Amino acid sequence: MSSATVSAPAARHAKERRRLGDHVAGWSFAGPATLIILGFALVPMAWALALSFTDSDLMKTPENVGLDNYRALFQDQVFFQAVRNTGLLLVLYIPASLVFGLVVAVLLNRKVRGIGFYRTAFLVPYVASATSAGLLMGYIFDRDFGLMNGVLVQLGLPMQGFLSSPSQAMYVLTLIFFWTRFGFAVVIYLAAIQEIDKAVLEAASIDGAGRWATFRHIIVPSVRPITVFLAVWGVIDALQFFDLVMTTTQGGPASATVTIVYYVWQLAFRYSAAGYGAAVAYTLFAGTLLLIVVGLVVARRRGAVR
Known part of the structure; x- marks a missing residue:
C-alpha cells in the first residue's frame, strides 16, 4: 500500500476535525447570544399565543376561552x-x-x-x-x-x-x-x-x-x-x-x-x-x-x- 493511499484518508479526517473545531469555536462564541435572543423572542411569542386563548388581565388567574x-x-x-x-x-x-x-x-x-x-x-x-x-x-x-x-x-x-x-x-x-x-x-x-x-x-x-x-x-x-x-x-x-x-x-x-x-x-x-x-x-x-x-x-x- 502506497504512502499516498494511506495519507489521503488521514488528510480527510484531519480536515474534518479542523472543520468540527471551527464549528465548536464559532458556536461557543455565538451560542450564548443566540440562546438569549431566541429566549427573548420565542418564549414571549409562545406565551402571547397561549394568552390569546384566555381572558387574562395580567392580574387574576386566566380562564381558557378558546377562540x-x-x-x-x-x-x-x-x-x-x-x-x-x-x-x-x-x-x-x-x-x-x-x-x-x-x-x-x-x-x-x-x-x-x-x-x-x-x-x-x-x-x-x-x-x-x-x-x-x-x-x-x-x-x-x-x-x-x-x-x-x-x-x-x-x-x-x-x-x-x-x-x-x-x-x-x-x-x-x-x-x-x-x-x-x-x-x-x-x-x-x-x-x-x-x-x-x-x-x-x-x-x-x-x-x-x-x-x-x-x-x-x-x-x-x-x-x-x-x-x-x-x-x-x-x-x-x-x-x-x-x-x-x-x-x-x-x-x-x-x-x-x-x-x-x-x-x-x-x-x-x-x-x-x-x-x-x-x-x-x-x-x-x-x-x-x-x-x-x-x-x-x-x-x-x-x-x-x-
Missing part, C-alpha cells in the same frame, strides 16, 4: 378602525418612501460642495429619537399655537385642525412618519447606486442616453432587489407604528389615529384585556406574514428577486 377572542374581532369596530388607519399608512408611506428615497439618493450621488452635509441632513431624522420627533411635531402642528397654522395665517389662509381634526390627523401623522423614516431608504439606495458599474453608466452616456433614460433603464433595474427589500422593511416598520401616536395624538381624536399596535397597547395596559390584546397582536402577525409572503412571491415572478 372567543378571535371571534370578537369581527364585532370590534375599533379594531377595524385601527386596521383602516394602518392600511392608510401603508398605502401612503410605502410608495412615497420608495419613490422619494430613490430620487433623493440619485440627487445625492454627486460630487458637489457640501454633499456630506446634505446626506447627513436626510439621515438625522431617522436616527433621532421618535419620541422627540413626535413632541416636536406636536408643537408644530398644534391647532392653536403651532407653527404651521401661524404660517397659514400669515399667508391669509384658514387655520387647520391638523392633529386635532379627525379627517386630517392620520394624514399628518403619515407625513411625520415619512419625514422620520425615509432617510433610511435614501441611505440604502445611495449605497446601491454607488455599486452600479461605472463603465455601464459611461457607455450609456457615450450612446447619448440622457439623465431620464439612464435613470429609467439603468438605475431603476439595477436597484430593483433593493426596492423589494425596502418595501418589505417598510411594511414591517409601518405595521409597528406606535411611538408617534403615543407622543402626539394618543389615538385621537375619536380613534382617528388608532393603529393596530397602539390598540394592542391600549387593550393590554389601559383596559386590562391582555388576552384580547394578544389575539389582536397575533392577527397582526399573521397579516404581516401574509403581506410579506405575497409581496416576495410577486417580486420573484417579476424577476425582482431570485
Whole structure:
C-alpha cells in the first residue's frame, strides 16, 4: 500500500476535525447570544399565543376561552378602525418612501460642495429619537399655537385642525412618519447606486442616453432587489407604528389615529384585556406574514428577486 493511499484518508479526517473545531469555536462564541435572543423572542411569542386563548388581565388567574377572542374581532369596530388607519399608512408611506428615497439618493450621488452635509441632513431624522420627533411635531402642528397654522395665517389662509381634526390627523401623522423614516431608504439606495458599474453608466452616456433614460433603464433595474427589500422593511416598520401616536395624538381624536399596535397597547395596559390584546397582536402577525409572503412571491415572478 502506497504512502499516498494511506495519507489521503488521514488528510480527510484531519480536515474534518479542523472543520468540527471551527464549528465548536464559532458556536461557543455565538451560542450564548443566540440562546438569549431566541429566549427573548420565542418564549414571549409562545406565551402571547397561549394568552390569546384566555381572558387574562395580567392580574387574576386566566380562564381558557378558546377562540372567543378571535371571534370578537369581527364585532370590534375599533379594531377595524385601527386596521383602516394602518392600511392608510401603508398605502401612503410605502410608495412615497420608495419613490422619494430613490430620487433623493440619485440627487445625492454627486460630487458637489457640501454633499456630506446634505446626506447627513436626510439621515438625522431617522436616527433621532421618535419620541422627540413626535413632541416636536406636536408643537408644530398644534391647532392653536403651532407653527404651521401661524404660517397659514400669515399667508391669509384658514387655520387647520391638523392633529386635532379627525379627517386630517392620520394624514399628518403619515407625513411625520415619512419625514422620520425615509432617510433610511435614501441611505440604502445611495449605497446601491454607488455599486452600479461605472463603465455601464459611461457607455450609456457615450450612446447619448440622457439623465431620464439612464435613470429609467439603468438605475431603476439595477436597484430593483433593493426596492423589494425596502418595501418589505417598510411594511414591517409601518405595521409597528406606535411611538408617534403615543407622543402626539394618543389615538385621537375619536380613534382617528388608532393603529393596530397602539390598540394592542391600549387593550393590554389601559383596559386590562391582555388576552384580547394578544389575539389582536397575533392577527397582526399573521397579516404581516401574509403581506410579506405575497409581496416576495410577486417580486420573484417579476424577476425582482431570485
